[in-house]
Each structure stands twice: as C-alpha cells, then as structure tokens.
Amino acid sequence: MLTIGTLAKKTGTKVQTIRYYEQIGLLPEPGRSAGGQRRYGDAELDRLSFVRHARQLGFSLDAIRELLDLSDHPDKSCAEADAIARRQLRQVEQRMARLEALRTELQRMVHDCGGGQTANCRVLEVLRDHSECLTDHDGIGA
Amino acid sequence: MLTIGTLAKKTGTKVQTIRYYEQIGLLPEPGRSAGGQRRYGDAELDRLSFVRHARQLGFSLDAIRELLDLSDHPDKSCAEADAIARRQLRQVEQRMARLEALRTELQRMVHDCGGGQTANCRVLEVLRDHSECLTDHDGIGA
C-alpha cells in the first residue's frame, strides 16, 4: 500500500495534483488508513501513470477521461481511441506550424536589433507595425 | 473618437478583453462620453495593436508590460527589448522541440493502430506503458 507521497514520487506528480484528480473524478476515491489518510494500490498507480503519460503527450483532461473510459471497456472498438489520438496529433501539428512562423519572426527581430536606443529598436518597431512581418502568424503562443 | 466596440473590431480583440486589459493596467483608463461610455483615440488604438501583436507572437502580458514601458522611453537602451525578445525566442524553440517529440510519438501511435478492439489498441497500450515510447517527451503540450 502506498501513501499519497510515495505515489506522487513514483509518478512524478505533485501530491495536490493527485488530490485534484480525485476531486474531479479522474481518479477513484482510494481506501483510507485508520487515521483517514489515503492508501493506494497498484491499480491506482497504473491509472495515474496512464493519466500523467497522456498529459505529457498533451492530451486534455477531458480527452484523458475518454481514453480511460475506453481503456476500462476492452470490448469496445479501438476507433474512438484512434480518433482522439489523431485529433491530438492534428492539434500538435497546428501548434508546430504556428510556432514555426513565430520563430521566424522573432529570429528576424533579434537579428536586426542593432543594440542602439529603443527609439529605433527593431523589436519594438515590428511590434508596433504588423505590416513589417513577413509571416502571418495568427495564433497565441501555444 | 472610437467606441469600445469599434476599437475591438479594428484590433481583432473582444470588448471584454479590452476592459480586462484596462483593469490590469495594461491600457490606460480612457475618456468617457457624457453618459459614461469609453471613448478611444489613436494613441489607444496604437497601444492596443501593439499588445495584440505581441500576444500573437506569444509574449506574456508581463513581458508586454515591459516592452510597453521600453516603448514609452525612447532614450532607453534597446538591450532590454532585445533580451525579452531573445527570451521569447528561446521559449518558442523549446516548445517546438517538445512538440516535435510529441508528434513523432503520436504519429507512431496512430500509425500502428490496427482498428481492432481497445483490448489491444496501440494508442492505449502506449499510454499504459511509457517504456514503449521511443522519444523522451517531458513537457506538457505547449
């Protein structure tokens, strides 16, 4: 039986995050010690590892909820899990494309910066006037 | 003189977002009409455009605050603005590297999915067992 701290260490999760996952129903309520502290078994360890791994791959908690549900029903079709992963892949590719454009623009900004005074700073100039951009970036950072 | 709605349209910002920027001190309090509605001039339009453009390039509101401050003092050294932009560029490059790893992993997941039952679904298997990953992805989505 694992304490919440040990589980946290084993999965690279913060203790509070585990309690948060329990609160939002992503993890089941675990058993408790006589004194009321949470005690976990291997099933919970596996489930939390699954969640963390999916988070590292960028899946949202909602998507993970769906994946866990699929994982709990081995007779269901694989198609749904595949669809979720494909959706995730598309998102990742979109983010990469946006970042690519941002990188180009930022590189140009810092490259052109002569290091003089802000009055004619390239960085600020570009920010002031979008028309100076060579790329059409449209998304926010992510 | 522009109403908040017109300013919103011209800058591609939501009305609430403009009020939010004002609230957190990113935009100055504008003048008001007799009835108490906000009225904006060209200075505000420029400032908001600057903010939006920087946001599109992924700068945080805190970084934008710094950049605006530099922009307000044309005699200051350009070095700070350059440093902020370089920091941003580094972040973008880090995010890209992480996404690259995630994309590889996701591609492998969906490619290997045979479309059978979830019991032997490749997607779920990979999520269950990190050791099946070829890449070491460590960041969350962004």
Added chain:
DNA sequence: AGTACATCCTCTAGCTACTGTAGATTCAAG
C-alpha cells in the same frame, strides 16, 4: 418627442490544470 434596438455599463462567476497556503492531525522512527 417617442420608440426600437444595438451597444454599452458594472459586477460576478467560470474556464484549464493545477499550485500554494494555513492550521490541524496522523504516522513512523528512535
């Protein structure tokens, strides 16, 4: 002048995915 309707106002709450804090309790080692 009256009326209809879009836009505006303030205020509050909600979103994602956590993270941090305070004050009290429990556990394990010596």
Added chain:
DNA sequence: CTTGAATCTACAGTAGCTAGAGGATGTACT
C-alpha cells in the same frame, strides 16, 4: 513518548481571458 515529516481539509491564487445578468446609453427612424 516525543519529535518531525507527511498528511488532512478547505480555500485562495495563477494566466488570460470569456460569458452572463440586469440595467443604462446612443442612435436611427417615424
């Protein structure tokens, strides 16, 4: 039996907005 680390609950806070309620204002038309 004490000490100190870990745990408990509950609540507040983070970024960067977004949405809604309930009411006031602005403008165009008759």
